[in-house]
Amino acid sequence: MAVYHTERDSKMKLSLSWCKVLGKEMDLPYFKNLLQFLEEEYLSGEEIYPPKDLIFSALNSTSYEDVKVVIIGQDPYHGEGQAHGLAFSVNEGIPIPPSLKNIYKELEADLKIPMGKSGFLQKWAKQGVLLLNATLTVRKGKPLSHHKRGWEKFTDSVVRALGQRKDPVIFVLWGKSAKNKMRVLTEEEKTFHYFLMSSHPSPLSAYQGFLGCRHFSAINSKLKEMGKEAIDWSILITAESEKF
Numbered sequence: 001m002a003v004y005h006t007e008r009d010s011k012m013k014l015s016l017s018w019c020k021v022l023g024k025e026m027d028l029p030y031f032k033n034l035l036q037f038l039e040e041e042y043l044s045g046e047e048i049y050p051p052k053d054l055i056f057s058a059l060n061s062t063s064y065e066d067v068k069v070v071i072i073g074q075d076p077y078h079g080e081g082q083a084h085g086l087a088f089s090v091n092e093g094i095p096i097p098p099s100l101k102n103i104y105k106e107l108e109a110d111l112k113i114p115m116g117k118s119g120f121l122q123k124w125a126k127q128g129v130l131l132l133n134a135t136l137t138v139r140k141g142k143p144l145s146h147h148k149r150g151w152e153k154f155t156d157s158v159v160r161a162l163g164q165r166k167d168p169v170i171f172v173l174w175g176k177s178a179k180n181k182m183r184v185l186t187e188e189e190k191t192f193h194y195f196l197m198s199s200h201p202s203p204l205s206a207y208q209g210f211l212g213c214r215h216f217s218a219i220n221s222k223l224k225e226m227g228k229e230a231i232d233w234s235i236l237i238t239a240e241s242e243k244f
Contacts, residue, residue, distance in 0.1 A: 012055055018158075041137075049139075050085045061085075067128055068169070069170045072179050073088055075136075078140060078143050083138070093118075102202070102203050110214045115163040121235065137151065174201055175200030
C-alpha cells in the first residue's frame with residue numbers, strides 16, 4: 001500500500017513502510033525546496049524522467065524491512081522511455097544500456113546465468129534488492145541535470161535509515177559515487193553491515209575492477225550465511241510476469 005508523501009502532487013507516492021522511516025525527512029526545508037524545483041521543471045515544459053508516479057519506484061518495490069541488498073546508481077537514464085525508477089534498470093522493450101550489459105556479462109561469468117533478454121530488473125527488487133539512484137530525477141538528454149538539488153540528501157537519509165537497522169544489509173558499491181554514499185554511516189554501522197566494492201560497470205571503467213569482481217556469487221554466499229534466501233539473478237521473463 002502506498003500513501004501520498006505530499007499534498008502538492010498526488011502522483012508522487014511513497015510506501016507506508018518507507019514513510020515510517022523517512023516521513024520527517026520530507027518535512028525539512030531542503031525537501032520542500034526540491035519539490036518546488038521539480039514543480040518549476042515540469043511547468044517549464046522540460047521532459048523529466050522517470051514519470052512522476054515512478055519516481056519512488058525503488059523504495060515502493062522493496063520495503064524497508066525487506067531490503068537485503070542495496071545497489072546504488074548515479075541518476076536515472078536520460079533517454080526517452082528508459083527510466084522507470086530502478087537504478088540500472090530500463091523499461092521492457094528498451095535496448096539494454098552499456099552499463100547493464102556489463103552487469104549481465106559479469107553475472108554470466110560469475111554464476112553462468114545467461115545474459116538477460118530484458119533490462120527490466122523488477123524481479124531483483126521484489127526479492128529484496130534495493131536499486132537506488134543517488135538522484136531520482138533527470139531532464140531528458142541531460143545527465144546530472146538534477147544533481148545537487150536535494151535528492152542526494154534524501155537518498156543519504158535512505159542509506160542512513162538502512163545503516164541503523166538491526167538486520168544486516170549488503171551494500172554493493174560500484175564506482176566512486178556509490179562509495180561516497182557510505183559517508184553517512186557511522187564506523188559502528190560500517191562494521192555491522194557488509195560491503196562489496198569495485199569500479200563502475202560503465203564501459204569507461206568496467207575493466208578497472210568490475211568485470212571479474214564476482215559480486216553476485218559473493219552476495220548469495222553472504223545471504224546464505226545470514227540464513228536468508230539467495231537472490232535469483234536470472235532475467236528471462238517479461239514485465240507482465242513480474243506483476244505478483
